[in-house]
Amino acid sequence: MIAELGHFTLILALCLALAQAVVPLFGAALNNRLWMTTARSTACGQFVFVAISFICLTLLFINDDFSVRYVADNSNSLLPIYYKISAVWAAHEGSLLLWVLILAGWTLAVALFSRTLPLDMVARVLGVLGLVSIGFYLFVLLTSNPFERLLPFSPPDGSDLNPLLQDVGLIIHPPILYMGYVGFSVAFAFALAALMSGRMDAAWARWTRPWTNAAWVFLTLGIALGSWWAYYELGWGGWWFWDPVENASFMPWLAGTALMHSLSVAEKRGLFRSWTLLLAILSFSLSLLGTFLVRSGVLTSVHAFASDPERGVFILIFLALVIGGSLLLFALRGSVVARSASFDWCSREAFLLGNNVLLIIAMAIILLGTLYPLVADMAGWGKISVGPPYFNLFFVPLALMLALLMAPGAVMRWKTNELSDLANKGLLMVIASLTLAALTLLIAPVGFKVMPWLALSTAYWVGLWTLNDWWQKSESGRGRWAGARRLRGSYYGMQCAHLGVAVAIIGVALTSYYSEEHDLRLGPGESTSIGAYRFAFHGVIDVAGPNYIARRGHIEVFREDKSLLDLHPEKRHYTVGGQVMTEADIDGGLFRDIYAALGEDLKTEGAWSLRIYVKPFVRWIWLGALLMSLGGILAMLDKRYRRLNRASVGAGRSTRGAVLGAD
Template sequence: MIPEIGYFALVLAMALSLLLCIFPLWGAYSGNLRLMRAAPSLALGQCLFVIFSFCILIYITLTDDFTVSYVAQNSSSTLPWYYKVTSTWGGHEGAILLWLVMQSTWTALVAMMSKSLPWVLRARVLGVLGFLGVGFMLYTLWMSSPFERLLPYYPVEGRDLNPLLQDPGMIIHPPLLYMGYVGLSVSFAFAIAALMTGKLDNTWAKWSRPWTMAAWAFLSLGITIGSWWAYSELGWGGWWFWDPVENASLMPWLVATALLHSLSVTEKRGVFKSWTVLLAITAFSLCLLGTFIVRSGIIVSVHAFATDPDRGLYILAFLALVVGGSLTLYALRVSEVKSEGRYQFASREVSLWLNNIFLVVAMLIVLLGTLLPMIHKELGLGAISIGVPFFNKMFSILIVPFALLLGIGPMLRWKQNKLNTLFPKWTINVVLAIIITAAWLFGGYDHVAPLTFMGTALAVWIFLATATDLLQKVASQATIPEGIKRLGLSYWAMVLGHIGLGFVIAGVTLTSAYSVERSVSMKPGEIATLNEYEYRFEGVNVISGPNYSGHAGEVTVLKEGKKVVLLHAEKRRYNVGMQFMTEAAIDDGFFRDLYLALGEELNNGAWALRIYHKPYVRWMWLGGLLISFAGFIVLADKRYRRSSRTRSSEAVA
């Protein structure tokens, strides 16, 4: 009976979502204020019912109700309780329900926190979000219900959660990623509502910006943690391998990054209006495309969920409806959009626009590399591979002008600049970047490839340019404390975000160039050497966990005869599904990681081991965290929020 209650709650949420789609949009069209005022209550109601339904799914999972098909396929009685909770989004149906939780939560937040918006715009934003909710709720109830029963015949034990997902990273990675994915629907809704009203002025950009910033911050954090999960859990020492599902999250992030900067220009200078709207439409469209890639069954991946082509066909049809409808509306309204501000080539506007172009080109490269092999195969033309070398080469080319502009942009003023006053600063930073990079790399490594030098120099350039701009702004005030106080959280967030990107570029460059690995066969007491470290194999112990058994290899790491760390690398066999998993042992550090994976038992008591030395790999995730936190810091800026409320009140007046 309890699973049926969860399903019925979704039905009620679907009914409220349908009303949310109809009432406010009709009210905005006809001028009926009563219908528009119903929107916030409908949004809150659908959110409560969806969350209640999700709580039901968690309950039946925790109580091992294997009469429910989803629980039987994704959980087991021996699974630890925290992974039972994780299993509620570890399969296709539960992941879609989690999407609905995020969708309805964002909709309710917009309803409650946008009271200063004009009712016509507020109603249309909530109506668009209601339409999106209808699409996904219909998909859930019709094709992807997590509450289907197996009665009268059901298993006494579940199949267990995929061992790959039994990792702390998977407890937080999907919710954060979905918060970002679905959060971009709010930016999309504001853009469509602005197109409906025909008022693409600066104010809609101001209203949309905080929501876009929040979604981007969550998406950044989700991608960062997903990369860390791949590194720590998959056992091969990699952190990103251009998997189609990884690309599915990267594409909307690239466009959302462009959208954030474009919204800033539209709000402050009244330019790039049509471009900003197009970016908002594109960002959410790419989220839907990513959902199609993951859930259509057209790819095979450790991240992919569904293999039912009917489900993929539904998402493809919904994607076509959303993208086609929004682009049609855009085409009808774009001729009415006119930019207000004027600017010259040497201006911050042009710098931000060029970086927008580079970000969009990067997205198109990822899109091409992801979809072309699929399309080629579906057309019966055979299998083609677009792999890591293609993506690495193309991004190596794009990152050069992008990073250079990133360092130049904050120093530029709006409208126009006198370049002769800026060239000395830029020249000094370039020279310093080359000197510092040369001292860093040639002082620590025997061989320095040109691409490695270039990537490291770009990271150093970003650090220096950011520091130069910060010092210049602080020094322009009477005292240093006054200068720091006047900058505000938004500026500090920009500094943090740019420094974070510098760490990412340096980490990717250096760990790609100087990571080394060695596969060895070792008996207890034997020693293998990699770089300046010695690895002494101590032996293997039998281990037993709540739902697995296996072996743990112990390796003592020595440097110059002194013990550094004792590593425990595990080879697990999960009892229910009889699946084997490698749990790598990692000694993490700011400048390097020591990474150890236990392989199979060989003859004569020897074991296969893989040893990795990965310099600066942590810098990538440090940079990702800094970038993510930069977004949250902006949202904490009182001046940012007060400005938004003031602008909204002015619009109402």
């Protein structure tokens, strides 16, 4: 019964999504207030029904109802309860249900927190979100129904959850990543609403910015979690592989980052308007492309669970409709919102333009490298793969250039700046950061290398500009504390996120150049030295887990002949599915991680092949991402979004259609 109820409520949700899309959009076009006001209620109803549907699927997993194919394929009665729940989104069908649930959640949030928006804007935004929902409901119901029964021959037990996914990181990684992906649908809907109404003023930008920030924060966290999961769960200690699935989440992040920055120009100066709309469309299109790449099975990697061409064709058509439709609207209406004004090349606008150009170039290069193998395969040029050297070759210099521009750009004034002040300060900063970076590498006993020196200098450059700017801006007659408190949330958000970039650069540079990675053969009682550490292998014992049996190694780590810690990496054999998993053991620290994983049993005198890595500063990569997310949250909570929105409602009502003064 539960499965049928879930299926039924999903169909009801589709019906409500249809109503949510059609009625308000026509209402807005015909200026019919009654039709427009239905948007909020249908959005709430849609969320309730899809939530019931999602709860039904979760109950099916908790109750071990293996007559449902999706449950039988992805769960097992031996699985702990929390993995039974996370198994709901472990594969294609359930993760799409999660996707529509999150889309309905964002829609609900827009419906609830849009009291200050003009009614026609609410109607259009919710209508567009409804259109997107329809596409996804149809996709779930027509090609990937999670409630399909296996009758009359249902299996007595399920075939277990993929052990790679039996992990805390994978419980929270997909929902957070999807929050980010789907969150860009709100910016997309705002962009289409602006195109439809022909109104895109500072108030529009102010409404859109917190939503874009929220989506961006989730996407940042989601990507960082994915990288963190790959680091400790995949068993070879890498944190970024330029795998197509990672690229699929990274491209919307780059476009979304560009969008956040161009939105600030659109708000403060009323410029870059059509470009901002284009970026909003691009960010969401890339999110959809990511779904297509991951979910259609066109890629063959760890993440591609599905391999059904029917689904691929559906997503491709959907993608073509969304991208084609929105670009068509943009072509027809884009000129209505465009506006030009002049600015000096030495101004914040110019630097933000540079930021946008670099981000989009980086995105395009990654897109090319990701899609090229697919195109080559279809065109019959052979089966190829594009390796990390290609991505690193372009991305590393682009990222460093971005960071170099970012620091002075963030402290500049709008319109125009006195070049000589900036140049003098810049020269001082260059010398200071190069010297500090060189000193750091010489004092820390790691040895001097050119690339990490340049990267470290870039990080110091960002840090120095940021701190210097804060120092100047927090100056006030009533003391520094009062001055620091006077600065806005969005200012602190920006600086925090920029420092996050610097921290991540430090992490990436030091890990990439100073990691010691040894794959070696050790017998019981043998030991090896890496840097200041000595690793003694004490052999392997058998242990039993809830749904696996494992061989657990024991590695004792010594520093200067004093026992420092014990590592217990495992090789797990999952009894139901027969999969083998490498469970690394990591001793984490702010300045270095010690990483040990079992390779293979070499079957001679108890010897094993082992991976033993010492990775300095690797955690700074994720720490940087956390700081960036924190920055996004701080900026989102800026008081002015609430205050000014409230103020602009009155103005918006009285001067409907007029452009609100930008500055």
